Amino acid sequence: MQWETVIGLEVHVQLATQSKIFSGASTAFGAAPNTQACAIDLGLPGVLPVLNEGAVAMAVQFGLAIDAEIPETSLFERKNYFYPDLPKGYQTSQMAQPIVGKGEVEIVLDDDVRKRVRIHHAHLEEDAGKSLHEDFHGMSGIDLNRAGTPLLEIVSEPDMRSAKEAVAYIRAIHAIVTYLGISDGNMAEGSMRCDVNVSVRPKGQETFGTRAEIKNVNSFRFVERAIEFEVERQIELIEEGGKVVQETRLYDPDQDETRSMRTKEEANDYRYFPCPDLLPVMLDSAYVEHQRSTLPELPTDKRNRFETDLGLSTYDAGVLSATRPMAEYFEAVLAVCGDAKQAANWVQGELSGHLNRENIDIRNSPVTPEQLGGLIQRVLDDTINGKAAKQVFAALWNNEGQSADEIIEARGLKQVTDTGAIEAIVDQVIADSPVQVAQYRDAEPEKRGKMIGYFVGQVMKASRGTANPQQVNSVLKQKLDEA
Amino acid sequence: MAIEHADVLRAAHLARLGLNSDAEAAGYVDDLTQILEMVDRLQAVDTEGVAPLSHPLDATQRLRPDEVTERDQRERFQACAPATEDGLYLVPRVVE
Numbered sequence: 001m002q003w004e005t006v007i008g009l010e011v012h013v014q015l016a017t018q019s020k021i022f023s024g025a026s027t028a029f030g031a032a033p034n035t036q037a038c039a040i041d042l043g044l045p046g047v048l049p050v051l052n053e054g055a056v057a058m059a060v061q062f063g064l065a066i067d068a069e070i071p072e073t074s075l076f077e078r079k080n081y082f083y084p085d086l087p088k089g090y091q092t093s094q095m096a097q098p099i100v101g102k103g104e105v106e107i108v109l110d111d112d113v114r115k116r117v118r119i120h121h122a123h124l125e126e127d128a129g130k131s132l133h134e135d136f137h138g139m140s141g142i143d144l145n146r147a148g149t150p151l152l153e154i155v156s157e158p159d160m161r162s163a164k165e166a167v168a169y170i171r172a173i174h175a176i177v178t179y180l181g182i183s184d185g186n187m188a189e190g191s192m193r194c195d196v197n198v199s200v201r202p203k204g205q206e207t208f209g210t211r212a213e214i215k216n217v218n219s220f221r222f223v224e225r226a227i228e229f230e231v232e233r234q235i236e237l238i239e240e241g242g243k244v245v246q247e248t249r250l251y252d253p254d255q256d257e258t259r260s261m262r263t264k265e266e267a268n269d270y271r272y273f274p275c276p277d278l279l280p281v282m283l284d285s286a287y288v289e290h291q292r293s294t295l296p297e298l299p300t301d302k303r304n305r306f307e308t309d310l311g312l313s314t315y316d317a318g319v320l321s322a323t324r325p326m327a328e329y330f331e332a333v334l335a336v337c338g339d340a341k342q343a344a345n346w347v348q349g350e351l352s353g354h355l356n357r358e359n360i361d362i363r364n365s366p367v368t369p370e371q372l373g374g375l376i377q378r379v380l381d382d383t384i385n386g387k388a389a390k391q392v393f394a395a396l397w398n399n400e401g402q403s404a405d406e407i408i409e410a411r412g413l414k415q416v417t418d419t420g421a422i423e424a425i426v427d428q429v430i431a432d433s434p435v436q437v438a439q440y441r442d443a444e445p446e447k448r449g450k451m452i453g454y455f456v457g458q459v460m461k462a463s464r465g466t467a468n469p470q471q472v473n474s475v476l477k478q479k480l481d482e483a
Numbered sequence: 484m485a486i487e488h489a490d491v492l493r494a495a496h497l498a499r500l501g502l503n504s505d506a507e508a509a510g511y512v513d514d515l516t517q518i519l520e521m522v523d524r525l526q527a528v529d530t531e532g533v534a535p536l537s538h539p540l541d542a543t544q545r546l547r548p549d550e551v552t553e554r555d556q557r558e559r560f561q562a563c564a565p566a567t568e569d570g571l572y573l574v575p576r577v578v579e
Contacts, residue, residue, distance in 0.1 A: 017549045024552030033570035034561070038553040042560060054549025075537050082499055084574040097537075131577055141571030269497060274537040279544040 022049030043088030068103030098123035336373020
């Protein structure tokens with residue numbers, strides 16, 4: 001039988017606010033345990049939560065970025081459950097009236113196939129603390145620094161049909177939130193966590209199969225592997241006459257498998273009700289429009305503009321718009337040199353090569369966009385040839401000069417375009433290579449093209465790489481073919 | 484809507500309330516049945532076109548600027564905790 005996979009995702013994005021969603025405690029990562037958990041975060045008696053405007057603004061910006069409706073009124077509710085890292089006995093969240101309504105995200109698949117994934121809604125909620133299960137004399141340790149950190153939970157419709165689509169979707173969400181600057185998107189530090197809902201059904205069947213929810217998957221690669229494992233498990237189970245049960249599973253990257261956590265027998269165990277401590281949130285159109293005016297150009301728009309306006313290939317446009325720092329670097333180089341194709345080649349080639357080799361983030365690149373743009377200018381106006389340009393780049397990378405011009409000057413890399421000078425070198429090389437010259441002249445004309453490479457190399461070497469290669473080629477041809 | 488003994492036990496379990504005896508549970512069955520009867524009476528009112536009320540106050544949520552205003556008071560907070568170590572609150576072991 002042919003099976004179809006159906007995937008829906010809940011992505012929890014940690015918002016990059018300074019303070020918590022309902023208190024003035026810091027959200028900074030890595031502080032000593034419980035030093036950033038204040039009376040409100042701890043749920044001590046008599047405290048009153050007050051909503052953080054920064055978290056509201058970020059949620060609205062995300063909503064606008066995915067073309068979602070921003071309802072005038074949204075509500076906070078209490079989701080009740082007991083766990084030691086949830087000091088209040090409930091999580092303040094949203095259900096009936098979330099801050100962001102239905103929206104849409106475009107994902108890009110192989111061969112530039114594009115697909116729209118519908119977003120059901122996105123809501124604001126607070127994070128819980130952390131339980132440390134190392135043995136404290138048979139007890140568990142609780143760190144509540146993370147309690148009250150603002151999260152935006154983005155809930156998709158079950159629109160994805162493969163692990164690859166799910167990963168493309170998470171990448172798209174990651175690009176949007178990091179472009180907006182509403183999250184650092186750091187998956188290793190837990191700034192983005194995914195719950196994946198997976199089910200299978202016979203191809204052509206309309207109704208969905210029973211789904212399993214895989215909790216807390218926190219890397220692109222694990223999302224893909226967890227889904228692949230889970231799909232295989234469900235198909236095998238059904239083909240052997242079994243039934244998929246609705247349950248929560250955990251992905252174990254070490255074993256590369258998912259395992260049952262607990263059966264979700266009663267979905268409405270959480271007894272949501274409106275939080276009496278928080279009033280309805282009203283956002284008027286002036287507020288929403290103000291947020292709209294702060295939006296940067298978004299990844300999909302940038303990609304399309306790179307392709308249509310700058311004439312870059314689909315591939316180049318995709319790579320250069322993948323992250324905001326990459327796009328900003330590229331655009332800064334372009335602003336200096338004015339040639340998109342050259343800027344794209346240098347950023348993706350020499351620069352990315354060096355960055356990857358030394359594992360450096362583009363934001364910390366030793367070569368600034370202004371320096372790289374200046375270097376490209378000298379290539380474009382024929383001051384230096386491609387070979388010298390690579391030397392100049394290496395020198396800039398190693399901080400051996402402030403600018404391309406300074407390095408070109410100091411090292412005498414200026415391209416020799418004076419025909420007289422080039423002819424003199426060519427004559428010398430011809431005189432020094434009687435054997436090769438004879439071979440060349442004996443060869444069939446169609447084989448000469450390859451053989452001329454030797455002479456070009458010699459001339460370039462004699463000129464210390466500064467001769468203009470096109471000129472060298474034509475002068476050599478002329479002189480060798482003369483006799 | 485009728486409430487039964489089992490419903491009371493389930494609600495008590497979800498709220499982590501310890502009921503000491505069947506008689507205590509039976510008392511809740513009676514109380515909750517009366518409350519639900521009142522709710523049933525309210526259900527009879529025609530609420531067509533009336534927006535659900537989420538909060539009795541006719542006011543909207545005030546927003547707080549995104550600034551850190553709290554300082555570390557861990558020692559004071561932990562003074563009333565039954566057990567702490569290395570800055571952590573200690574609780575009976577939770578393993579899932």
